[in-house]
Amino acid sequence: xxxxxxxxxxxxxxxxxxxxxxxxxxxxxxxxxxxxxxxxxxxxxxxxxxxxxxxxxxxxxxxxxxxxxxxxxxxxxxxxxxxxxxxxxxxxxxxxxxxxxxxxxxxxxxxxxxxxxxxxxxxxxxxxxxxxxxxxxxxxxxxxxxxxxxxxxxxxxxxxxxxxxxxxxxxxxxxxxxxxxxxxxxxxxxxxxxxxxxxxxxxxxxxxxxxxxxxxxxxxxxxxxxxxxxxxxxxxxxxxxxxxxxxxxxxxxxxxxxxxxxxxxxxxxxx
Numbered sequence: 001x002x003x004x005x006x007x008x009x010x011x012x013x014x015x016x017x018x019x020x021x022x023x024x025x026x027x028x029x030x031x032x033x034x035x036x037x038x039x040x041x042x043x044x045x046x047x048x049x050x051x052x053x054x055x056x057x058x059x060x061x062x063x064x065x066x067x068x069x070x071x072x073x074x075x076x077x078x079x080x081x082x083x084x085x086x087x088x089x090x091x092x093x094x095x096x097x098x099x100x101x102x103x104x105x106x107x108x109x110x111x112x113x114x115x116x117x118x119x120x121x122x123x124x125x126x127x128x129x130x131x132x133x134x135x136x137x138x139x140x141x142x143x144x145x146x147x148x149x150x151x152x153x154x155x156x157x158x159x160x161x162x163x164x165x166x167x168x169x170x171x172x173x174x175x176x177x178x179x180x181x182x183x184x185x186x187x188x189x190x191x192x193x194x195x196x197x198x199x200x201x202x203x204x205x206x207x208x209x210x211x212x213x214x215x216x217x218x219x220x221x222x223x224x225x226x227x228x229x230x231x232x233x234x235x236x237x238x239x240x241x242x243x244x245x246x247x248x249x250x251x252x253x254x255x256x257x258x259x260x261x262x263x264x265x266x267x268x269x270x271x
Contacts, residue, residue: 017054017237030056037131058134058201058235065264067230074140074251074268075229076261077189077242079133080126085255088245091115093123095169097257103245105170106190110148110219114178117186120248124255124267127241135235136242137263140251140270142179142187144225149208149218150174152193169243173210175200181270185250191234192241201234230264 021029030047033039033056041047043061050056068075084094092100103123104115128134152173165171173193180186191200193210200210204227205220227233251268261267 017057018052020051026051026053029053039131043133054237057237060135061133065262067264068266071141071229072270073266074246074253074270075137076126076263076265076267077139077244078126078128078136079262080128080242080260082255082257082259082261082267083125083127083241084257085124085253086122088118088121088123091119093243093245095125099168101168101170106174106243107176107188108148108150108217110146110217111176111178111188114186114188118188118245118247121186122246122248122251122253122268124244124253125241126243126261128236133263134237135232135263136191138227138229138231138233139189139244139267140181140187140229142181142227144177144179144204144222144227146178146219146221147202147205147208148176148220149210149214150176151210151212151214151217169241173200175202175208175210177202181250183250185247187247187250188245190243190245191236192243194236194240199237200240201237203232203234 020026027048030050030053033053034041034047043063044059045062047056050059084096086094088103091102091104093103094100103118104112107115150173153171169190169192175191177189177191178186179189191202193200200208202208204225207218207220249271251270253268255261255267
């Protein structure tokens with residue numbers, strides 16, 4: 001089966017972004033991107049220090065951000081825009097107001113039970129634009145039970161498509177991470193691919209190879225893998241979306257739709 005055109009575009013852009021050009025040209029590319037996209041580089045190195053555009057996309061913070069002292073606070077996993085948030089009802093969540101989708105279909109075959117456990121729980125959509133910090137961190141301390149990489153298309157996840165394309169998240173490539181908290185309550189983190197996302201990197205699972213020749217889901221399980229709140233667990237190589245799902249009664253969200261949030265901002269209370 002041939003690759004979908006969105007994957008071909010992403011691969012082509014990825015090759016360009018990963019190429020180290022001669023220093024004067026690379027400096028021009030980096031500075032032009034910073035200016036064009038309006039990147040705030042105050043927490044990062046100078047644009048000229050990144051050897052490729054991809055290194056600029058996936059830039060690390062120069063100084064770690066302080067986490068809230070209260071450990072019962074659920075933090076934003078990334079710098080992002082909240083495109084929707086709410087309660088999971090009848091097995092459905094929303095990619096944006098008025099555009100629902102089945103979380104069972106989103107999660108895939110390996111996480112059907114999780115979809116049932118999350119009924120009545122909370123979801124939050126975090127959209128990372130091309131100008132945002134692209135690394136993602138744990139919103140709370142969680143034990144990772146399993147991960148599934150589901151190959152798919154790479155449609156953009158911008159507002160026009162969120163509003164007009166049914167089941168956009170289900171069409172796109174994604175990584176499903178099933179977890180539980182210290183009280184045994186279920187949480188699922190979903191990384192959704194998008195156009196020009198060369199790869200979604202998961203730091204604790206090097207076998208995940210997104211935007212590749214893989215055509216069937218790959219599933220991995222873990223015995224005792226705990227990740228702390230704020231811990232880095234990967235990055236997008238361009239903008240995309242993270243969706244968090246939490247079992248009913250485990251968190252109380254404190255966000256508004258269209259709210260801009262940053263990694264370490266409080267977006268909920270852990271109950």
